[in-house]
Amino acid sequence: GAVVSQHPSWVICKSGTSVKIECRSLDFQATTMFWYRQFPKQSLMLMATSNEGSKATYEQGVEKDKFLINHASLTLSTLTVTSAHPEDSSFYICSAHTTGRNTEAFFGQGTRLTVV
Amino acid sequence: AQTVTQSQPEMSVQEAETVTLSCTYDTSESDYYLFWYKQPPSRQMILVIRQEAYKQQNATENRFSVNFQKAAKSFSLKISDSQLGDAAMYFCAYRRTMYSGGGADGLTFGKGTHLIIQP
Numbered sequence: 339g340a341v342v343s344q345h346p347s348w349v350i351c352k353s354g355t356s357v358k359i360e361c362r363s364l365d366f367q368a369t370t371m372f373w374y375r376q377f378p379k380q381s382l383m384l385m386a387t388s389n390e391g392s393k394a395t396y397e398q399g400v401e402k403d404k405f406l407i408n409h410a411s412l413t414l415s416t417l418t419v420t421s422a423h424p425e426d427s428s429f430y431i432c433s434a435h436t437t438g439r440n441t442e443a444f445f446g447q448g449t450r451l452t453v454v
Numbered sequence: 455a456q457t458v459t460q461s462q463p464e465m466s467v468q469e470a471e472t473v474t475l476s477c478t479y480d481t482s483e484s485d486y487y488l489f490w491y492k493q494p495p496s497r498q499m500i501l502v503i504r505q506e507a508y509k510q511q512n513a514t515e516n517r518f519s520v521n522f523q524k525a526a527k528s529f530s531l532k533i534s535d536s537q538l539g540d541a542a543m544y545f546c547a548y549r550r551t552m553y554s555g556g557g558a559d560g561l562t563f564g565k566g567t568h569l570i571i572q573p
Contacts, residue, residue: 372560376497381545384560429497433561443489443549443561445499 341365342434344446351422351453359417359449361388361432367412368434373405376429376448385430388415422453456481458548460564467536468572474521475531475567477546483507485551488522488529489561493543502544505529506551533569541571 341364351357361371369390374382386407387395394407404426406418415434419426431448435441458479467473479488490502505513505522512520517534533540546564 374560381563381565382499382561384562387560431497431499433499441487442501442504448497 342432342444342446344432344449346449347447348450349452351451353423353453354421356418356420357422357451359419359430359432359451361415361417361434361446363413363434363444366434366436368415369412369437371409371415371432371434372443373407373415373417374431374433376431378429382431388417390415419451422451424453427451427453456483456486456548456550456562458546458562458564460546460567462567463565464568464570466570466572467533469536469538471536472532472534473536473569475533475544475546475569477529477531477564479527479529479546479548481527481548481550483550487549487551488520489547489549490518490520490529490531491545491547491563492540493545493566495542499545503531536571538571538573541569543568 343362345360371388373385375385376382384397385400388407388409390409390412396402409415429448429450432446433443435443460477486507488505492500492502503513503515503518512522519532521530543566545566547561549561550559
């Protein structure tokens with residue numbers, strides 16, 4: 339099946355710094371990718387929709403200036419957590435969908451972010 | 455807005471037995487997808503099974519099958535012959551079809567059910 343690669347798998351950063359997470363679709367083109375956040379023992383919450391060549395669409399309550407999304411190509415979307423704070427510590431997961439009637443979502447391996 | 459409800463935070467089943475995980479959802483759409491995803495301790499999301507709302511026939515994938523009741527907005531997952539490797543978090547998820555309003559939508563997930571397999 340299709341593969342989505344997410345990097346890094348874990349990162350520790352200091353408060354106030356920025357962290358970039360990459361999401362790549364390895365064997366298909368994805369005009370749309372999605373970013374989710376998962377707190378410990380909780381569900382995945384959709385943060386934003388990343389659109390190739392245009393601005394991302396953010397869910398209600400998600401700060402677009404805190405979570406910068408860039409989708410510069412059909413195979414790469416990046417999420418940058420700016421001026422990170424300990425409350426931004428979480429598990430971030432991206433996904434990309436194949437197109438057509440039998441569309442399917444493929445997920446990256448996730449990134450565990452710890453802000454100290 | 456659509457919502458997905460999983461009312462069982464945790465379920466336990468003996469190895470080789472059958473277990474059913476419940477899921478209900480709410481939507482005003484007539485055409486959509488429903489999914490069950492498995493998330494093992496590695497936290498990689500793995501698709502277990504998918505159901506398209508316009509199909510009346512319940513989806514099956516080997517030991518996994520669903521009971522899709524569109525009118526009741528219910529979508530339960532049955533795991534037969536449970537195996538130790540089935541132990542994981544299971545998430546029910548909903549997604550509008552791309553044809554409903556153009557473009558792809560993200561998934562709406564339930565809160566998950568932690569499945570424990572007793573050897």
